Amino acid sequence: MVLQEDAQKKFEMTQDLVKIYEWLLNMYMLDFYVDHQWSTLPASWNESLQTMDPEDLGTLLSGAPIKHMLPLSLLSLVKCAHTLSISRKMNYKTRIIEDFPHSEVANNPKLKNLFLKHVKLKKRHEINLMAEIVNETAKLSNCGAVLDFGSGLGHLMRVLSYKYDLFTMGIESQSQLTEQARTFDLELEYTAKKHLSEELMSKLKRPTHINLTLTSSEQLLQLPLTANITEYGLIGLHPCGDLGPLLLKHFINCEKVKFICIVGCCYMKLSCDIEPYGYPMSEYVKNLGSKLTFTSREIACHAIETYAERLMKGEYEYLKIHAFRAALEKILVEHDPALKHSPVRSIKHSNTMTFDSYCSAALSRLHVCLCAEAVSAGHDCVSRWRHVVLLYSLRLLLAPAVETLVLLDRMLYVLEHGLQCEIRPVFDPKISPRNHIIIGRRI
Structure with missing residues (x-):
């Protein structure tokens, strides 16, 4: 049974961690390109993550060691997040009960x-x-x-x-x-x-x-x-x-x-x-x-284990849709600032979907007409879709710590x-x- 004093101490330590990385938790991925979020990462993180495959980051999220060289500050974040978060490992096994006296x-x-x-x-x-x-x-x-x-x-x-x-x-x-x-x-x-x-x-x-x-x-x-x-x-x-x-x-x-x-x-x-x-x-x-x-409470509701497993298996192409939406957001804001965070149509990603076809489908409810040059400008953003995946993964690393609070x-x-x-x-x-x-x- 957890003592009240132990719970208080664990809370304070976890809160300190969350406070330090509030800037990361509070990033809204929709504004990834609008706010140039990738450039806000510490320079050492930026340099290290540039060469990291999403598979490696999935391994990192799972708590397993990786061969990739990481800055000490990022390793510290990973270690603290895993140590301070309440364990999510299932520790209850259903019992085999053959007799129910009253049933x-x-x-x-x-x-x-x-x-x-x-x-x-x-x-x-x-x-x-x-x-x-x-x-x-x-x-x-x-x-x-x-x-x-x-x-x-x-x-x-x-x-x-x-x-x-x-x-x-x-x-x-x-x-x-x-x-x-x-x-x-x-x-x-x-x-x-x-x-x-x-x-x-x-x-x-x-x-x-x-x-x-x-x-x-x-x-x-x-x-x-x-x-x-x-x-x-x-x-x-x-x-x-x-x-x-x-x-x-x-x-x-x-x-x-x-x-x-x-x-x-x-x-x-x-x-x-x-x-x-x-x-x-x-x-x-x-x-x-x-x-x-x-934003921190919202990320705490996401599934870190399933996400990490998909990254490790290389199943992350479907995540391009987040980069598509963020790129479209940048186009919309540049077209008309009043369109910021407009409720575009939700679209599932498919391997055959292009950014142009996504924009056409997503904007069907807004009745916004974008010129070909504007859509073309979004292609450069989409080419950096892995950055969106990597930054989201870093935020997800902190999700169990927020839920712990x-x-x-x-x-x-x-x-x-x-x-x-x-x-x-x-x-x-x-x-x-x-x-x-x-x-x-x-x-």
Whole structure:
């Protein structure tokens, strides 16, 4: 268990690193050519990176050593980023549980694949592991009910209800998802009925679904709980933006909430300048005056492992599209400064796509007519597309450090109130980039 003092020290060291390289984190890749970002790198970095292949940089991002000679300042950044960031290496293995004492659905071999229907592969990975963590935490907390926020189609709730025998209630803002979730519940029971007796079917715990858009902690105190739910745990598989902090605050303030298990998402949508803060949350971090810009929080949501793997395999031609967009931005700004950051059409890169064809497709919604000379001028920018890839990779190197600040702030918030808290990298980061679960319990 992490001590509060250790978490504070780690936060300060990581914050120092992020502050030093704010200039790098705050680069907006759309403005790569407009702001001449490549020339803003330290001269030693610029010279060294000029001759580096993206494959080598992918190896560097992965934490493995490379033969390429790098400046000590850049090596220091790499080492500090890897050392200070909370480990993203999956350290939780799903257990083989052959017997579920209270679950007739889970114990019946003919129903073992019942929970896979309608669930995509990524979601299966997340749901199976999340359900195990929630069940484990519920038992430790002597709690038999959970509230799932942002429950969507109810896949996680069905596993927790029918497999782990927990009372569940899902809170979802989109009514069509709630209706579909109820349909899936009935569909599961219809299949189970073919293999279970009426008596066993009567004992199944069907999930409860409600529609609600949460905006305040007061709403959480007025939830229409069922008679079976008096004390409960809070769970959220990727609650977006301020929803995660809102759930953490409810956990702290409501004695009925015995535990919380949440996985972060969409840090760029956190409220950081107005109350109630999504970041920072803890008094300790607030007193440090910690700030995270939108661009730094946005890069923290990107997948570093998958990106590094693609670079190492030489699969980076598709990244030319970022250079295409940045080159188009330079053309648009020179054509008319009022067009800066215009919402052009999103285009996927293909190996046969030329810059001219990209411009034509991207500008179809803006109705901007660029002369052939202007488009031709963008070809020189596009020829340096590897620079865009290299600079983006350097920013991505710091992404786990920024996420570490967000996670530690949330942990410190819980610890400050005398409750237990831990951060576990449970999911495979190549499958689920936001792979840490924050687990809090009342002692």
